[in-house]
Amino acid sequence: MDSKSKGTNKKSKSLLGKYELGSLLGRGTFAKVYLARPVAGGEAVAVKVLDKAKVMGTAGMAPRVLREVTAMRRLRHPNVLRLHEVLATRAKIYLVMELATGGDLLSRLAALPRRRLPGHTARRIFVQLVAALSYCHARGVAHRDVKPQNVLLDGDGNLKVSDFGLSALPDSLRDDGRLDTACGTPAYAAPEVLRRKAYDGAKADAWSCGVILFVLLAGHLPFDDSNITDMCRKAHRREFEFPEWVSQPARRLVSRLLDPNPATRVALATLTTQPWFKRSLSLDSQLGGLLNGQQESALAFQAPAMNAFDIISMSSGLDLSGLFDQRNREIRFMTAASPERTLEELGRAGGKLGYVMVGKNGVECLTLGSLPGLATMTVEMSELAPPLMLVELRLEVADGDGDGEGQGFGWEELRHELGDVVRTWHSYQDF
Template sequence: MVSRSRKSPEKQSGTVLLGKYELGRRLGVGSFAKVHVARSISTGELVAMKIIDKKKTIDSGMEPRIIREIEAMRRLQNHPNVLKIHEVMATKSKIYLVVEYAAGGELFEKLVRYGRLNESAARRYFQQLASALSFCHRDGIVHRDVKPQNLLLDKEGNLKVSDFGLSALPEHRSCNGLLHTACGTPAYTAPEVIAQRGYDGAKADAWSCGVFLFVLLAGYVPFDDANIVAMYRKIRKREYRFPSWISKQARSIIFKLLDPNPETRMSVDDVIETAWFQKSLEVRSDVVELDRFLEKEAKTNNVVTAFDLISLSSGLDLSGLLVGRMRKEKRFTAKVSADGVVEKAEMIGEKLGFRVEKKDEAKVVGLGKGRTAVVVEVLELAEGLVVAEVKVADGEEEEEETHWSELIVEFEEIVLSWHN
């Protein structure tokens, strides 16, 4: 959790990071990271810069959370209510996450300042949260830490889901599709997660949505006790009371979301279909329809951003950034097909005396020579658009420098353009 400063963030400090961003005021600080507002030197756009201390993350074993957060945000770029990630940069000691700047700060701060919201305002935030989570769930991603502190507001007051450090991706599920890691914030966490049983992540998010809606309308959490065990007992037994001002329709939704039995609990998609949720949607930008449109566009759009090229098929593997020395890697758009790149990699390896290992289905070629290991990964991003990554997986610096230069020269024949 990063605590946020409420000083005016736009004032710049004059510090320029990596020649690309002018650093501004600090927005917040946590155990492993600081967050600043920053201005892009090339475009003038304000962004938020999360500066992570690499050594602290290694010492505490936090690097998997960082990688998971980046990968989740990368996959969810196309939803208007998910905080966008623009760029990932790194030095030997720091990792820099450049994300969308949410000028409105945390929704939690607004609740602290104003207390409970009227039903219309609460419904608007809840619509935006449910729309974003429905989009996440359709992509196989669950958040697992939904609470007002992790929900930001842009300058127009629209909600932005952030802090995906505890999220789970499709590949994190066991063979039966369930999750097993107990995580989250106790007052917002579903009982099956607390019980450390296998659980459906989407249904756990739905429970957190129920707590969230209660908080928006009541001004306090439904389950609260200084004794954690006693609070868990209340959660399991559904022991809470509605304030008199919450409408019957809203009560019904909260009650169905706060069902201790995940099998009968209302899902996020079910909530979206209710009359209470649908009310006033037409007055807004119709978030539900917009996210479905964007999801369709994302599947059909052939435009590849710089971030797509950086992440590639490796799922934005930052493991190399979290150890002492950064390994060499280059990415390129190819003149030939994906199979053509694989064949070329094999030919180059044999020509230069490398050991060659091919993984047909994954379009991956491993090349080994001495203590140097090089991996070539190939991905067809769209019809006629093939991108490849060549990277050193292991080796001694002096030896790998020689082998690296030989390989890069040989690949030039099929390179349309290099990307780093």
């Protein structure tokens, strides 16, 4: 498919033949976010574009991007921003994500006259925040940077937790199950994190939720000091005051969340027992359904079907280092053949060339035994416009070198063996 032929708007740009990039939504130090629409039709998405050279040239940025992608691929919840897929060229990385048209919570609060929400609205937002983070914790992900800037809203005002760049996964834990990396935003970080002590990631997120709830109700931070040491001291001593309009049940809940002792701090998963949550049976029902990742009528959420060709992987051990590994070789081709026939032909061709087809976490892989060390080829398929399918082949080499497309990796031999299954064949270098 010729990406240049897509779209008549001269200001738009086709991304790898799959998405039509539109207006710029925002920019940061390392990334720009664009509005985009699938070429084959469907809902608009947000595409985060990262410059590989900048990411690789900045200490700590490559691991942060990998953490964000790995964490978001593990999570499917109506209140967690959805990562649809990851695309890459030689110079750019594209994160295709759910579009949240309501902006971030900080901007929403800043636009209000008193910078705070009415009690019922604050409760609704907070219930969704607790639901999202409890779901993350149950799947081994601690966010570690929960703040209003990382809480987005969709067009209906429903919450979407975003930015998992500082998140912690199970492989980040020490032998005692705790974390020791100090990270996050000081005004929202737990005292144990600021003091660089070992901490429980879920309990640290609970503290951040307490700060957010205070901000939603009061209109300002509970601890606000330019001196981090003084701010930490105030947090440890619980030196904060509630405005008179904050209800007693809400005060008790905030106090239990802003407990400087993580051992006695309330856990997010137990908040259904708190009186503040029980003021509305519908909200209680909503929280229970969302904590279990179930469909809930008020949000009209329905998880899309998963199949063997989904790009999104739920594997906790997913290795994404190939995004930055120059030894990684990637090829894509278009086919009108069915997914079943395409995989059958890939298996046949691979077997003839000395490859072994193996299954791995819902994504079909080829293990190449003819190269030094271990080489794994991941096959990912997605539908563009029936019956046209996009097939992406990603080769990851653990040892040894390759010298480009068609040399050392057997790409041309594979293409020849696939025959008429291949309609058009592209290297990622073509984009």
